[in-house]
Amino acid sequence: xxxxxxxxxxxxxxxxxxxxxxxxxxxxxxxxxxxxxxxxxxxxxxxxxxxxxxxxxxxxxxxxxxxxxxxxxxxxxxxxxxxxxxxxxxxxxxxxxxxxxxxxxxxxxxxxx
Amino acid sequence: xxxxxxxxxxxxxxxxxxxxxxxxxxxxxxxxxxxxxxxxxxxxxxxxxxxxxxxxxxxxxxxxxxxxxxxxxxxxxxxxxxxxxxxxxxxxxxxxxxxxxxxxxxxxx
Numbered sequence: 001x002x003x004x005x006x007x008x009x010x011x012x013x014x015x016x017x018x019x020x021x022x023x024x025x026x027x028x029x030x031x032x033x034x035x036x037x038x039x040x041x042x043x044x045x046x047x048x049x050x051x052x053x054x055x056x057x058x059x060x061x062x063x064x065x066x067x068x069x070x071x072x073x074x075x076x077x078x079x080x081x082x083x084x085x086x087x088x089x090x091x092x093x094x095x096x097x098x099x100x101x102x103x104x105x106x107x108x109x110x111x112x113x
Numbered sequence: 114x115x116x117x118x119x120x121x122x123x124x125x126x127x128x129x130x131x132x133x134x135x136x137x138x139x140x141x142x143x144x145x146x147x148x149x150x151x152x153x154x155x156x157x158x159x160x161x162x163x164x165x166x167x168x169x170x171x172x173x174x175x176x177x178x179x180x181x182x183x184x185x186x187x188x189x190x191x192x193x194x195x196x197x198x199x200x201x202x203x204x205x206x207x208x209x210x211x212x213x214x215x216x217x218x219x220x221x222x
Binding site for chain 2: 004042045101105106
């Protein structure tokens with residue numbers, strides 16, 4: 001069965017711009033979580049969507065937002081990009097939520113210049 | 114505030130040796146403790162997970178030991194192989210997962 005697909009794989013944006021990242025979960029999975037991974041801060045939880053509703057949110061500014069569609073595909077948006085937003089953004093899908101086995105995508109590498 | 118502290122940052126082990134990675138958590142409400150393995154260019158993959166009602170869980174060469182009173186848990190990789198060379202993350206949570214900083218394991222042939 002197909003794994004978690006994240007697009008695009010690489011992205012270069014200019015400071016001040018906005019960006020939208022996409023995540024297609026494993027078929028049948030209703031939960032999608034987003035994480036930011038950086039060398040300095042490690043893996044940090046952004047938010048989780050379950051059946052189109054945001055269920056949990058981490059400690060990130062309001063510039064980071066997301067949504068989930070009826071087919072469970074999810075998008076993450078970052079507005080007014082800052083240099084510090086450069087990171088690997090990972091999404092993970094699971095059947096019922098993070099307590100059930102979560103499968104990660106390969107991530108989107110965002111570079112802000 | 115880092116809720117999960119992981120050590121060591123890196124370790125080198127000979128093929129066939131034992132790799133041990135330790136994690137400590139602060140929030141006593143945490144009730145799910147997974148370990149993830151990540152290879153360069155890939156997303157993390159769930160290796161093994163434990164809940165606080167169990168003190169040890171073994172899956173193949175990988176064992177989690179859990180000490181609820183000390184708020185610590187560890188991953189043991191027995192008979193380490195070169196293919197185990199990767200970064201390992203512990204995590205803990207209740208409503209959401211908090212990750213440790215990661216341990217880069219290098220297995221020398």
